[in-house]
Amino acid sequence: MPSPALAALEGRGIGKVFGSGDLAVRALHPTDVAVYRREVLVIMGPSGSGKTTLISILGLVLTPTEGEVLVEGKRVAGASADALAQLRRDRVGLIFQQFNLLAGLSALENVALPLLLRGESAKDRAAHARRALDLVAMGDKVGAKARLLSGGQQQRVAIARALVADAAVLLCDEPTASLDGRTGRDVLDTLARLAREQDRAVVIVTHDDRVLRIADRLIHVEDGRATEEAPSDLRSRRTA
Numbered sequence: 281m282p283s284p285a286l287a288a289l290e291g292r293g294i295g296k297v298f299g300s301g302d303l304a305v306r307a308l309h310p311t312d313v314a315v316y317r318r319e320v321l322v323i324m325g326p327s328g329s330g331k332t333t334l335i336s337i338l339g340l341v342l343t344p345t346e347g348e349v350l351v352e353g354k355r356v357a358g359a360s361a362d363a364l365a366q367l368r369r370d371r372v373g374l375i376f377q378q379f380n381l382l383a384g385l386s387a388l389e390n391v392a393l394p395l396l397l398r399g400e401s402a403k404d405r406a407a408h409a410r411r412a413l414d415l416v417a418m419g420d421k422v423g424a425k426a427r428l429l430s431g432g433q434q435q436r437v438a439i440a441r442a443l444v445a446d447a448a449v450l451l452c453d454e455p456t457a458s459l460d461g462r463t464g465r466d467v468l469d470t471l472a473r474l475a476r477e478q479d480r481a482v483v484i485v486t487h488d489d490r491v492l493r494i495a496d497r498l499i500h501v502e503d504g505r506a507t508e509e510a511p512s513d514l515r516s517r518r519t520a
Contacts, residue, residue: 286353287314288448288481289338289372293347296333307333310347311506313499315449315481320472320494323485325501332453334501335485339374339451340364352448369394373442377454379434381441383427387418390426391441398445412440415478416470432463436470443474449481450474456488468494492518 295310308330315321315338325331336342338349340356348357351371356364368374381390392409400408413419416436426434435455442450452471456464472494475482484491492498498509498517509517 287350288317288352289315289483290350290353291334291338291344291347292350294334294337294344294349295346296330296337296342297345306504308337308344308504308506313338313506315483317448317479317481318476319496320475320482320484321497321499322491322495323483323499323501323506324487329501330504330506331485331501333504334506335451335453335483338483339372340368341374369397370445371448373439373445373447373450375435375438375442375450375452375455377457379426379431379438381426381434381437384425386423386425387413387429387433387437387440388422390437391444394441394445408444409440412444413437415443415474416440430463431459432466435459435463435467439467439470439474443480447480449483452482452484452486454486454488455484456486456490461490464488464490489517 291311291313293310293312296308298305298307311334323331323334333342337344340349348355351367356367388406388409391412392405395405395408410422413422416439418433418436418440421429421433426437429437456467459467468491471482474480495514498514499506500509
């Protein structure tokens with residue numbers, strides 16, 4: 281993995297406590313994490329470990345109780361709700377287990393939606409959406425209704441939608457959980473290619489050990505504490 285000076289996404293001492301007083305619950309202890317372009321960072325841990333809290337803070341969905349998040353070196357603390365929404369739309373693409381596509385719209389229309397919200401012209405929306413679909417090998421399905429696509433095809437459309445605004449970072453929450461083995465491998469290959477050939481940073485939160493084969497780094501989260509595994513341990517887990 282290259283070591284560029286500037287992280288595409290960074291959390292410095294980020295932690296989260298829900299509630300206050302006697303009802304306070306710490307979901308995430310202060311954590312440092314940096315994600316770079318052209319790498320795949322995998323975050324694993326049991327249910328309730330804090331990994332969803334971690335990715336939600338990095339994805340600008342949750343505000344940390346302590347610490348700060350930087351997107352391409354710029355602090356987001358104090359940003360307005362509108363500014364955070366714009367960052368999520370344009371710089372941090374979110375991909376979920378549930379594809380969240382509009383069933384009655386075509387693949388092209390689903391991918392173009394973020395650009396519609398940004399106010400781009402119909403011509404530009406279509407051109408950018410076609411390019412994003414080409415990047416995930418779905419260029420031949422631009423007119424297909426989402427409800428007629430297979431699970432793997434729908435997930436690739438969801439990835440294209442996250443890419444369409446040229447996001448530097450893709451945050452993926454269990455992207456293979458609802459997919460069969462072969463389809464899951466295809467989606468992982470797509471994410472790895474986007475990181476290494478299209479200069480993106482990819483973060484995957486998962487329970488799925490299959491994801492380890494594309495991981496450049498692995499963070500394990502348990503009881504709200506995040507620990508990065510040594511490269512040798514990651515290599516051992518890949519071959520186990």
